[in-house]
Amino acid sequence: xxxxxxxxxxxxxxxxxxxxxxxxxxxxxxxxxxxxxxxxxxxxxxxxxxxxxxxxxxxxxxxxxxxxxxxxxxxxxxxxxxxxxxxxxxxxxxxxxxxxxxxxxxxxxxxxxxxxxxxxxxxxxxxxxxxxxxxxxxxxxxxxxxxxxxxxxxxxxxxxxxxxxxxxxxxxxxxxxxxxxxxxxxxxxxxxxxxxxxxxxxxxxxxxxxxxxxxxxxxxxxxxxxxxxxxxxxxxxxxxxxxxxxxxxxxxxxxxxxxxxxxxxxxxxxxxxxxxxxxxxxxxxxxxxxxxxxxxxxxxxxxxxxxxxxxxxxxxxxxxxxxxxxxxxxxxxxxxxxxxxxxxxxxxxxxxxxxxxxxxxxxxxxxxxxxxxxxxxxxxxxxxxxxxxxxxxxxxxxxxxxxxxxxxxxxxxxxxxxxxxxxxxxxxxxxxxxxxxxxxxxxxxxxxxxxxxxxxxxxxxxxxxxxxxxxxxxxxxxxxxxxxxxx
Ligand code: ADP
Numbered sequence: 001x002x003x004x005x006x007x008x009x010x011x012x013x014x015x016x017x018x019x020x021x022x023x024x025x026x027x028x029x030x031x032x033x034x035x036x037x038x039x040x041x042x043x044x045x046x047x048x049x050x051x052x053x054x055x056x057x058x059x060x061x062x063x064x065x066x067x068x069x070x071x072x073x074x075x076x077x078x079x080x081x082x083x084x085x086x087x088x089x090x091x092x093x094x095x096x097x098x099x100x101x102x103x104x105x106x107x108x109x110x111x112x113x114x115x116x117x118x119x120x121x122x123x124x125x126x127x128x129x130x131x132x133x134x135x136x137x138x139x140x141x142x143x144x145x146x147x148x149x150x151x152x153x154x155x156x157x158x159x160x161x162x163x164x165x166x167x168x169x170x171x172x173x174x175x176x177x178x179x180x181x182x183x184x185x186x187x188x189x190x191x192x193x194x195x196x197x198x199x200x201x202x203x204x205x206x207x208x209x210x211x212x213x214x215x216x217x218x219x220x221x222x223x224x225x226x227x228x229x230x231x232x233x234x235x236x237x238x239x240x241x242x243x244x245x246x247x248x249x250x251x252x253x254x255x256x257x258x259x260x261x262x263x264x265x266x267x268x269x270x271x272x273x274x275x276x277x278x279x280x281x282x283x284x285x286x287x288x289x290x291x292x293x294x295x296x297x298x299x300x301x302x303x304x305x306x307x308x309x310x311x312x313x314x315x316x317x318x319x320x321x322x323x324x325x326x327x328x329x330x331x332x333x334x335x336x337x338x339x340x341x342x343x344x345x346x347x348x349x350x351x352x353x354x355x356x357x358x359x360x361x362x363x364x365x366x367x368x369x370x371x372x373x374x375x376x377x378x379x380x381x382x383x384x385x386x387x388x389x390x391x392x393x394x395x396x397x398x399x400x401x402x403x404x405x406x407x408x409x410x411x412x413x414x415x416x417x418x419x420x421x422x423x424x425x426x427x428x429x430x431x432x433x434x435x436x437x438x439x440x441x442x443x444x445x446x447x448x449x450x451x452x453x454x455x456x457x458x459x460x461x462x463x464x465x466x467x468x469x470x471x472x473x474x475x476x477x478x479x480x481x482x483x484x485x486x487x
Pocket of ligand 1: 156157158159183184185186217218219221222236237238239241242244
């Protein structure tokens with residue numbers, strides 16, 4: 001670690017944040033955070049207990065009414081100040097993300113821009129919450145439809161986008177007038193803790209946002225989810241954990257938003273512009289070292305262009321620079337941990353055992369960091385695990401098809417439905433794909449789709465709810481209908 005990195009880490013508050021105060025865990029314990037590119041311990045963070053979690057909810061519940069009654073313009077102004085402050089501190093936040101998560105610094109900077117857009121977007125949405133007023137059909141009364149904040153909300157976030165996954169939940173909640181308890185991922189809590197200080201700097205009142213990092217996610221979360229004061233659970237992470245959380249949330253009939261796993265098809269038709277498709281594929285696959293729920297998981301390429309597509313991709317992949325995310329020009333950082341490397345290696349060996357060919361990469365690198373080479377496998381056969389499971393690593397797997405119906409069948413052949421990518425120059429075909437592919441989002445000749453102004457979310461087992469866009473704030477509002485008789 002260099003001096004700048006040490007100085008930045010020294011600036012990060014590593015305690016819990018409850019009711020506007022930084023505090024140690026009630027157990028006095030801490031847990032370690034490591035840099036995945038060196039396996040070096042970079043911080044010790046207070047390890048919240050279940051008791052601390054309930055205290056955080058106490059704090060959120062205590063100020064819920066006051067925060068809901070705070071004028072929308074005041075809430076909006078705070079979010080706008082958060083946006084300005086994050087912009088000023090963008091380089092520090094990016095470096096911190098690279099240190100705790102491993103992504104290349106240029107990508108971390110991109111995430112700060114993207115993640116911060118939620119603060120700006122929802123500062124704008126905060127003052128546009130509106131309702132409806134009309135006469136009932138009988139003419140005997142008036143129907144008033146208004147929007148009320150849902151209430152105290154609990155957020156569980158993942159490690160792969162340490163800033164954006166946090167702002168995407170906190171900003172709409174604050175805009176709507178909800179108070180928050182957040183449990184950041186144990187692998188990357190530092191960005192959330194740093195961001196929390198910026199919320200305070202922007203003037204956020206005590207108790208509105210409470211932060212409880214922990215190494216015991218399940219035991220901290222269960223009592224919060226079971227508490228009758230909680231109204232909303234929003235989670236981003238694996239489908240497996242999401243299912244468990246939905247079951248827990250059922251007891252209290254909580255509102256839930258679930259951004260779960262994906263298994264995105266990337267379909268390249270014979271009429272695609274291959275330059276565009278190759279550029280899009282590199283982004284859709286290798287952004288975040290492949291560790292994104294939106295990552296293209298299955299490349300489904302028309303048999304007439306598959307070889308050329310694979311050759312062009314391979315040429316690009318072989319030039320990719322692997323290394324610590326802070327190094328100039330690095331495109332492939334470490335995977336988050338050794339399990340992630342083992343998973344990528346297993347999926348590749350299963351695919352090759354079933355007949356696929358490795359045309360680039362395919363090796364893990366020696367430690368101490370957890371690196372896996374960017375890899376391309378072609379001729380992936382039906383039944384291979386890599387077509388079924390989320391890879392979450394830099395492995396690009398290519399299968400082929402011959403007809404449009406077959407492409408649609410293959411693309412939809414998964415329990416997931418987050419995003420699909422389609423490359424075609426045929427306008428009518430593009431429209432048919434919008435209608436036929438069972439995903440919540442689609443990139444039509446686009447390899448990156450995330451945007452704060454658009455509703456992000458999936459269908460099928462990829463989740464429920466939408467984050468961002470005009471829809472995003474409605475996850476934190478409930479509709480209230482009032483009848484006012486004429487006399
Ligand atoms: P990943 O495989 O990407 O780590 P997970 O779904 O395991 O995704 O984790 C996402 C988030 O969910 C993390 O913050 C993690 O601590 C949390 N988490 C994992 N298991 C549970 C659980 N049983 N209850 C509550 N939170 C959990």
